[in-house]
Structure formats: structure tokens, C-alpha cells
Amino acid sequence: MDQLAEELTVSRETIRRDLVGLDELGRIQKFHGGAKLRSIAATEMGGEGPFAARMAENLPAKRQIAKAAASLLSPGDSLFIDTGTTTVLFAEAIAGLSGLTVITNSIRIASLVSAGGENKVFLIGGAFSMDASETVGSLAVEQIGRFRARHAFLTVGAIDGTGLLDFDEAETQIARAMIERVETVTVLADASKFNKRGIFEVTGWDQIGRLVTDTEPPPNITQAIEAAGASSIITTRY
Template identity: 60%
Template sequence: MRPADRHEKIVKLVHKAGEISVDDLAQTLGASRETIRRDLANLDAMGRLKKFHGGARVRSNTQVEPAVEGPFALRMAENLPAKRRIAHAAASLLAPGDAVFIDTGTTTLILAEALVDLPMLVVVTNSWRIAATLSANPDHKVFLIGGAYGADAGESLGQFAVEQIRRFRARHAFLTVGSVDEHAVMDFDAQVTEVAQSMIERVDIVTVLADASKFGKRGIFEVAPWSSIDRLVTDAPPPPAIAEALERAGTKIVVA
């Protein structure tokens, strides 16, 4: 069974039962407990269920839970259908044997799910969740960048991460950003921006994944001007000012 199909079955079983154990899921789906635990960790990170020791339950919709969850988990649940369309469109841009940097983000985590079944990718990422997801396919070669640990998003940051990124070269970089305007793609964290810029320096083709909610937002740190971005994969046509800027820069727009 493909990981994406198994994930959908797990979510349906959890919602049907309200709460279910790892052992029951493993027996029902014919998978190992280790595989189910990894699936639950990824689904929890995506905001689709709540993992606990030995099983999973339906994620609470009350106002109590967000107070104890980080911003990454909250963002994971935002615009989920759009992010899935973007992820599948982005996955179609890769070929077997491609080497790719993938930075940490909610859309790139969903992209990792879409890439599991592709053959023989070489992936360099600073996200343990993305590394764990892609490692479900033994044909993939996955490198997990180390560095200062950002617990909320589960990412490696800082100078050690940047130094390790610079030891690699790849054909592609798939990046998420905090905001998109007619001048550049931007983010709200200096260290996250540094990681993205380091990946851009080491690849031939740069692809930004951004849903329409990012259009027109003002970030704090400029990741890159449009002249450094080869493709924007999104779920809706950008506003005219942004579309014109991309055309001038030669950036291709892929609407999922």
C-alpha cells in the first residue's frame, strides 16, 4: 500500500473510532508498528490527528488545544486542500534520479508525502519530518542537515546548517516562503531565510511553493528576488502586479 493511501486509511479509522492503538492500526492495515508510528508522527505534524504514546485520537477542535500547540502545527491545518494540490503539482516536476534540496515548511512536508512513491531521489533537507517521510521509500537517498534545533517546526538552523548545505550541490531546490509580492519572496525569520538562501546558491533550478494566501503579504527578510526564482507553484493565478513582475523576471507560474 502506498504511504499516501495508508495515511488516508489511518485518518478514516481514527475518526471512526475516536481513538485507536498502534497495534490495532498495524493489524488492520497489515503494516509494522514502526511504520504506523512514523505515519502517526507525520499525520500529527500535518494537523490531521493527535498522536499519543501507543496510538492516536481525533484532534480536538476546542479552543483549549491551540494554546499548547506551536505555530507550525496550526499552520499545517491552514489551506490544506490548496497545499495538497501545490505539492502534487511540484512532485510532477521531478524525474527519477534528481537531487533536490527541500526546506522546512508545511507545504514541503506535504510535498514529501507526494514524493515517497517516486523512484530514486536524492534529497537534502533540514527537516526531520521530511527526512522520516521520504525514508519510507528505501530507493531514496536522504541527507538530514544538522544544526541548532528549532523545536516548533522540527528544523535545523544556524551556521552549522548553512555550512553543511554548502557541501552539497543539487539540480533543484523546493522552498516555502512566508510572503510573496511583486519584488521578491520573503520570510519572517532570519535563520530560516539564511537556510533558503544557502540552498538557492547550490542548485540549478529554484522552485517556490506558495498558496494564494501568501500573495501581497509583507515579509521582514528578503529570501530572493524573482530574478533568482525559476518557478512559482501555487493554487491560483497571482494578482496582476505580481504576475507582471514574474513575467519580467522570466519566472514560470505553475497553477495547480
């Protein structure tokens, strides 16, 4: 940073602040004493940026999706919630409800639901990932296997005609494990996820009960959902 400050004739604090901003936007990866460009795969090939930056993307649509998804629950329901920006907003939406049992690998989600109504919350343990404040890894997957729930409310990185995809292998494993332990899977996804190029396959449409989104999906996705026979689309407007 000292070299950059000298070359650009600005203060060291200005350089530090700009690097923090670029890191939050996903353009660079900041580390102690410097920074480096993020990989092409993470920035130009449709990958996802840092969690904090993604929280601000498509916020009105995500809030409406979260509100619509919360209306699907009733007292006594048990549910898995995975880590994602839309599921954090979903946790805010259900925080005022009571009588739910929530199992999650997200510290944010556990805190939000616990601070609301009279709900029981289980936080899955495992390897801690700082960016999204989540637990992942084999220990987390093992602990998920000790539960059974009625619902899973999940977010993913990408959706196409084949089903759900993601960009993070560890998060994909969490979603797969939750899907195996529930009766109904509900996916929360705004239109930016449609026909995005994912890397890891989460599951096909035959295992999805509902898709809650902010607009009608493209024809190839709608046709795939109809062909699966078990999926329904809940479209919300904002």
C-alpha cells in the first residue's frame, strides 16, 4: 500500500479504503499488506462476489420473495434453511412467527430467528466460513443427517432447465444434504439466477416442490418444471 500511495500521490488511508471497496465488489481479494485480482472464474464467468456485496443486489425482489415464502409456513413446521442472501431476508420475514423449528448452518439466520418469536433453532456445526458466516464441510453434512424436517428453504447460484446449480462445492454439499432429509424443497431465487452458468449440480427439478421468484421463468425452465411433474412456481411482484 505504501508503494501505491507514493505512485498515486494519495494517502495510505485512501488506498486502504479503495482496496476495501474493490474487495467488497468482488474485483480484488484483499489480504494483509496488499491485494490481488480475483480469478476470471469468479469475476467474469458468472461467479458470485462477496456475501456483503450480494446482499445489496436485487434487494426489493429478494424481500418480496422472502415475504411470499414466509407465508407458506404454519406453527409446528420444521425447516432447514441454507446460507444465502435471500434466505437471510427470509429469516427476517419469519422472525415474527412462532412455533417453528429451524435448522441452519448460518449464524446470521440462527440469530435472526432466535431474536424473533418463540421458535426453536438448531445451529449446525462444522468448518467456519467467514465471508457468509456459515458452517460447511463433512462435520456439517454429518450433523444435518441427524435431523428430519418437513421443509427445506434453499437459495442457489444458478437455475437452468436441468435444475439447480451453484458455484461453491461446500455449499452445494450442504444443500444436497438438506434436500435428502425433508418432505418438500422450496427454492428462493430472483430472476438474475435464471439460465446463469453454474459449476456444481445441486439437484434436478424432480426433487423441487416449489420455486418462489419475482418474475415468470424463461420458457426452458418453465417447461422443465412442468415436465418434472412435482414442482410449482410462485411468482411475486414488487
